[in-house]
Amino acid sequence: MKPASPPQTIAIIGAGFSGTLVAAHLLSRAKAPLTIHLIERERSRFARGVAYSTTEDCHLLNVPAGNMSAYPDDREHFLRWAQARAGELLDCACVSEVTAAAYLPRRAYGDYLTQVLDEAERGAAPGVGLERRIDEVVSLKVEGEAVDLRLASGAQLRADRVVLALGNFRPGDPSGGDAAFYRSARYHGDPWAPDVLERLLPTESCLLVGSGLTMVDWAITLNQAGYRGTIHVVSRRGLWPHSHKPGAPAAFALDPSGAKGAVRAGLHRLRDYIRKSGADWRPAIDALRPATPILWKSLGLSEQRRFLRHLRTLWDCHRHRLAPGIAARLAAMLDSGQLVRHVGRIRGFRDLGGQVEVVIRPRGSDRNHEFRVDAVVNCSGSESDYRRLDSPLVKALLGQRLIRPDPLALGLDVADSGALVDAEGVASEFLFTLGPPQKGHWWETTAVPEIRGQAARLAAELLGV
Ligand SMILES: Cc1cc2nc3c(=O)[nH]c(=O)nc-3n(C[C@H](O)[C@H](O)[C@H](O)COP(=O)(O)OP(=O)(O)OC[C@H]3O[C@@H](n4cnc5c(N)ncnc54)[C@H](O)[C@@H]3O)c2cc1C
Known part of the structure; x- marks a missing residue:
């Protein structure tokens, strides 16, 4: 059922990068009264998530500072934040420069996200507010035009829309043990x-x-x-x-359209481009990034499966x-x-x-x-098969047939808007997601440069602006 009125309450489950950014965009863009509940089960992860709650200075971002802005339309936002704290950052053993090309501590990026959220909260229009909660959402139920959320503490919440920003789950156990x-x-x-x-x-x-x-x-x-x-x-x-290569050119002229449809042809074409250009392979891989969702979708299920079987590990170690x-x-x-x-x-x-x-x-x-x-x-990597997760919320949602895994079990089935697709194949008007759960749909969806755009678009979709 399509909701008749704009939302007055939005619940966001998970306060990693994805949930935090949706909250920040909602706070900045909402003009009518709105309450945003941002719910995170682990205190240390609030506005940080798994990646940026580390306390180790030598856990570095794997994306240069110049491409880690939280805002797609202000690319230097993080860099300016970092340069204003250059003295402090240079005290870290693993930091030698604070430039666009620098790889800065993930811990510092968590500080940045916390500040992004605080600033968005301070700048929100009258009547637009953020409720921060440390609790685990264990189940939810769509009731008419609202969603009832039940929390591990026993508390209950009602929201007009819900964003599942569940991110990265702990890896599944490797085989070999009992x-x-x-x-x-x-x-x-x-x-x-x-x-x-x-x-x-x-x-x-x-x-x-x-x-x-x-x-x-x-x-x-x-x-x-x-x-x-x-x-x-x-x-x-x-x-x-x-390794990233210091000094490798940032841009690479690559027309990916001819690589559509088949894995083998795409790979040959990419190799050909790189050979003919005489350039390093890294910028070519990076140049594919904006086109990856189109290429991924053009493959279709059987070629996607082929890619996963033969090329996934190779892709991951070149791309990440x-x-x-x-x-x-x-x-x-x-x-x-x-x-x-x-x-x-x-x-x-x-x-x-x-x-x-x-x-x-x-x-x-x-x-x-x-x-x-x-x-x-x-260290075998985040579990993406939702049928294997021991999250009470995920189990409840699967049991109620409100969500279903995507056909490749890389995440959840979603529409382009981020709306979750239920077991009958119907896109929800109330439940949305972004980031890692959309991997099967977009493939390239797990890092900041992609998620920041998704967060901005999802906030606009939720507000109907
Ligand atoms: C170790 C690591 C390092 C990374 N480094 C980089 C990097 O340098 N650059 C980059 O661009 N990307 C990096 N990434 C990719 C990363 O996935 C994204 O950058 C981004 O952090 C994903 O954020 P998220 O909010 O979707 O997920 P997460 O960070 O996983 O956050 C999801 C949150 O939801 C909470 N949650 C889950 N279920 C519930 C529930 N039922 N109730 C309440 N809370 C719940 C979890 O506790 C968690 O905090 C890294 C990823 C990892 C794992």
């Missing part, structure tokens, strides 16, 4: 849980499962904290994120790159032997009491390789 192993103190299933570092530091060796950006965070964190032990890393294909300083540090850790790279499949974890025996089948080998570690950290 239930007892996954419950054991030596296994850290949630790499973003607050006590992991404290529990890893006394160990003499650990295994990081997965070789993406979460692995990089952990390797750097341990190194920075003076960890003396050996850090093993295992991944199936042994592909690690590439490392700040050069971080890449150099990892290389030094590999050289020194502190970081040990294994390429293969995990065949088993055996809990030996004091240690864990890890059994892997190295790629291309017909024999297992075994080694022992004191701890295992799951």
